[in-house]
Amino acid sequence: MSKDMILEKIEQAVKILNEKNIDMWMTYVRETGNIKDPMLDMIVGTNATWQTAFIITKSGETHAVLGSLELENMKAVGTYKNIHPYLKNIKDELVKVLDSIKPNKIAINFSRNSSLADGMTYGLYLELMDHLKETKYANSFISSEEIVAALRGRKSHTEISNTKKAIEDTLKIFDEVTKFIKPGLSEKDIANFVLDICEKRGLEPSWEVEHCPAVFTGPNTAGAHSGPTDRKVECGHVINMDFGVKHNGYCADLQRTWYVLHPHEDKAPIEVQKGFDVIVESITRSANEMKPGKQGWEIDQVARNYIQICGYDEFPHGLGHQVGRATHDGGALMAPKWERYNNLPYLELEENNVFTIEPRLTIKDYGIATIEEMVLVTKDGVEWLSNRQKEIYLIKP
Amino acid sequence: MSKDMILEKIEQAVKILNEKNIDMWMTYVRETGNIKDPMLDMIVGTNATWQTAFIITKSGETHAVLGSLELENMKAVGTYKNIHPYLKNIKDELVKVLDSIKPNKIAINFSRNSSLADGMTYGLYLELMDHLKETKYANSFISSEEIVAALRGRKSHTEISNTKKAIEDTLKIFDEVTKFIKPGLSEKDIANFVLDICEKRGLEPSWEVEHCPAVFTGPNTAGAHSGPTDRKVECGHVINMDFGVKHNGYCADLQRTWYVLHPHEDKAPIEVQKGFDVIVESITRSANEMKPGKQGWEIDQVARNYIQICGYDEFPHGLGHQVGRATHDGGALMAPKWERYNNLPYLELEENNVFTIEPRLTIKDYGIATIEEMVLVTKDGVEWLSNRQKEIYLIKP
Numbered sequence: 116m117s118k119d120m121i122l123e124k125i126e127q128a129v130k131i132l133n134e135k136n137i138d139m140w141m142t143y144v145r146e147t148g149n150i151k152d153p154m155l156d157m158i159v160g161t162n163a164t165w166q167t168a169f170i171i172t173k174s175g176e177t178h179a180v181l182g183s184l185e186l187e188n189m190k191a192v193g194t195y196k197n198i199h200p201y202l203k204n205i206k207d208e209l210v211k212v213l214d215s216i217k218p219n220k221i222a223i224n225f226s227r228n229s230s231l232a233d234g235m236t237y238g239l240y241l242e243l244m245d246h247l248k249e250t251k252y253a254n255s256f257i258s259s260e261e262i263v264a265a266l267r268g269r270k271s272h273t274e275i276s277n278t279k280k281a282i283e284d285t286l287k288i289f290d291e292v293t294k295f296i297k298p299g300l301s302e303k304d305i306a307n308f309v310l311d312i313c314e315k316r317g318l319e320p321s322w323e324v325e326h327c328p329a330v331f332t333g334p335n336t337a338g339a340h341s342g343p344t345d346r347k348v349e350c351g352h353v354i355n356m357d358f359g360v361k362h363n364g365y366c367a368d369l370q371r372t373w374y375v376l377h378p379h380e381d382k383a384p385i386e387v388q389k390g391f392d393v394i395v396e397s398i399t400r401s402a403n404e405m406k407p408g409k410q411g412w413e414i415d416q417v418a419r420n421y422i423q424i425c426g427y428d429e430f431p432h433g434l435g436h437q438v439g440r441a442t443h444d445g446g447a448l449m450a451p452k453w454e455r456y457n458n459l460p461y462l463e464l465e466e467n468n469v470f471t472i473e474p475r476l477t478i479k480d481y482g483i484a485t486i487e488e489m490v491l492v493t494k495d496g497v498e499w500l501s502n503r504q505k506e507i508y509l510i511k512p
Numbered sequence: 513m514s515k516d517m518i519l520e521k522i523e524q525a526v527k528i529l530n531e532k533n534i535d536m537w538m539t540y541v542r543e544t545g546n547i548k549d550p551m552l553d554m555i556v557g558t559n560a561t562w563q564t565a566f567i568i569t570k571s572g573e574t575h576a577v578l579g580s581l582e583l584e585n586m587k588a589v590g591t592y593k594n595i596h597p598y599l600k601n602i603k604d605e606l607v608k609v610l611d612s613i614k615p616n617k618i619a620i621n622f623s624r625n626s627s628l629a630d631g632m633t634y635g636l637y638l639e640l641m642d643h644l645k646e647t648k649y650a651n652s653f654i655s656s657e658e659i660v661a662a663l664r665g666r667k668s669h670t671e672i673s674n675t676k677k678a679i680e681d682t683l684k685i686f687d688e689v690t691k692f693i694k695p696g697l698s699e700k701d702i703a704n705f706v707l708d709i710c711e712k713r714g715l716e717p718s719w720e721v722e723h724c725p726a727v728f729t730g731p732n733t734a735g736a737h738s739g740p741t742d743r744k745v746e747c748g749h750v751i752n753m754d755f756g757v758k759h760n761g762y763c764a765d766l767q768r769t770w771y772v773l774h775p776h777e778d779k780a781p782i783e784v785q786k787g788f789d790v791i792v793e794s795i796t797r798s799a800n801e802m803k804p805g806k807q808g809w810e811i812d813q814v815a816r817n818y819i820q821i822c823g824y825d826e827f828p829h830g831l832g833h834q835v836g837r838a839t840h841d842g843g844a845l846m847a848p849k850w851e852r853y854n855n856l857p858y859l860e861l862e863e864n865n866v867f868t869i870e871p872r873l874t875i876k877d878y879g880i881a882t883i884e885e886m887v888l889v890t891k892d893g894v895e896w897l898s899n900r901q902k903e904i905y906l907i908k909p
Contacts, residue, residue: 146628148838149550149838150550165852182852202852203850204851204852228635229635231543237636238630238655240637241622323559325558432581443561457639
């Protein structure tokens with residue numbers, strides 16, 4: 116992320132601290148070459164080796180307390196104004212900085228609900244508590260999850276533009292896949308075709324290449340988070356692919372569904388068509404309900420209920436997640452009230468959130484129908500960011 | 513890492529659990545696309561989205577408790593034999609697995625001392641404790657740091673071979689840099705020359721390309737963990753470069769020192785030669801003291817004292833760290849007893865540890881002299897893995 120974009124996000128963070136009346140936000144890290152807080156790229160722009168505190172205050176100050184060997188690097192990076200180097204132990208320098216800020220409430224990088232706000236490891240937390248045990252600050256900590264959810268979720272104009280370009284690049288590749296698929300190719304062949312295009316165009320896949328793209332052909336495919344296998348495309352298969360590329364670090368995450376015609380067919384069988392249509396309609400109905408203030412589970416329920424009423428099993432995951440620099444981004448999640456999602460389904464959608472909508476159903480003996488679209492939450496509804504798939508793509512053998 | 517190498521490391525882990533009499537080791541993670549436990553590549557070989565427990569027992573069992581959507585992927589990866597999928601909440605399935613193992617002592621992935629053993633985030637720790645609060649297991653936890661230090665530190669034959677190849681590839685590039693350096697080039701020019709070679713040869717730098725290589729020319733350079741700048745090479749500069757590439761994921765990490773002759777010179781000035789020789793001698797003396805059973809701070813002290821006795825300031829960092837899949841790897845560290853290093857300087861060197869030796873000193877008005885070599889700890893001493901630099905490299909203008 117460029118220095119300008121980071122400074123823009125820091126400025127946004129200061130506004131959020133004021134809105135939520137939190138005196139300061141501290142991101143506490145170490146050895147980020149080994150394990151990296153997910154917020155560092157967005158609000159710092161460099162790594163840290165020894166214990167390091169990156170602080171943003173409600174009044175707009177920025178402080179970095181870091182190992183002295185990294186002083187010059189931090190100056191060169193230029194994202195934090197006040198730099199406080201230490202040699203042997205961070206404690207004294209850290210307490211001095213906190214004493215100068217005098218915060219009553221300090222948000223730190225831990226969260227039970229959101230992995231993106233949960234960058235402080237448990238051992239490091241114990242270290243921090245030990246440094247501050249004789250101060251009043253040890254009792255001032257709250258989770259940074261609300262700040263992180265707002266900062267990552269409320270997309271700026273630049274962030275939305277980057278996302279749109281990522282979607283455009285991704286959909287172009289889906290079109291090329293439609294021309295490429297034929298019986299006899301394996302899931303891996305299709306994935307490699309896609310990865311070759313990415314390499315030629317210098318496009319970075321949105322998640323690990325082991326399952327980006329994920330390709331599933333026919334009945335009895337592997338689970339949704341699996342990589343492509345040697346399973347071969349056959350006539351009568353429903354195929355789906357889950358894929359996206361990044362633009363300037365911002366991800367697309369989309370799915371499309373194909374049907375491979377038998378030589379005697381000129382359209383998909385009625386069961387396939389029905390399953391596909393149910394997915395399309397469930398997306399339309401969900402999107403119609405989305406607007407700021409709605410809780411994620413309410414939207415999830417629209418698609419989930421519709422699919423079950425139409426006679427299919429409910430999908431074993433959430434309806435949609437936010438997308439940004441991470442594929443699973445932001446706070447609020449459109450998911451059922453299952454414990455594994457913690458409080459995320461209860462958070463409200465906000466203006467300028469970018470969400471996927473990705474219901475799924477199994478068409479018995481054919482395969483999985485799933486479409487994943489991306490939408491932007493607007494003042495009173497949504498804007499479609501992806502050009503919707505409304506017809507199943509037919510492959511002629 | 514290949515499946516075979518992961519299975520080799522899991523087997524080694526079982527031996528370590530027996531040696532240390534720990535019933536089981538649990539690596540507890542979630543959303544590893546956002547934040548990744550540093551051990552996952554070595555002992556799992558895939559990512560996890562929902563809360564997931566990777567368990568290795570003293571009796572050699574492996575269990576993965578994971579979100580049901582990742583069942584098929586885990587089967588395909590094939591590194592864990594017993595796979596326990598869950599849909600809504602990990603708790604019941606996790607407790608069932610623990611009840612079947614009946615462990616008295618459970619090592620989990622947190623550590624105050626070692627970031628490599630500290631992959632569980634604090635929010636996730638709170639989640640885990642909540643799942644287990646009604647069981648006896650919540651009181652059975654110890655840090656996995658001893659297991660991680662042994663598993664990462666005791667290198668197998670394959671790991672040592674990979675390290676040797678990485679060193680060979682790196683030193684070849686250092687030789688080419690010696691031919692390339694001339695007055696007028698900037699630190700960035702030299703870094704780009706190196707990165708171009710890496711790209712051409714398909715070599716992956718050992719750490720972030722922002723400061724791999726790190727290049728420092730002349731007096732008043734940036735700190736050790738800084739990236740290259742526009743500062744230009746001049747006659748009379750001492751230059752040093754910190755750099756390494758990986759082979760099959762195993763890192764090299766080396767430093768070399770050059771002197772840029774004035775047109776009237778045919779050797780380095782006496783002050784430069786003296787500084788350089790002190791570095792070489794401090795490395796020799798440190799290496800002579802290294803053997804299994806020594807504590808890291810004892811070795812650090814040898815070089816630190818020698819350099820100070822010779823009239824230079826002590827270096828503001830440790831003498832040497834372990835190297836492996838991470839540049840800063842393993843447990844034991846050859847560093848002074850500064851609080852920022854926690855207990856790592858007190859740990860003992862073990863056979864088959866790979867260490868750097870990298871003292872540094874400032875030659876006033878010329879620049880920084882620093883050499884970083886890599887050694888393997890043997891039964892009763894060390895084997896040099898890198899071909900040592902014993903003469904300062906001279907650049908003719």
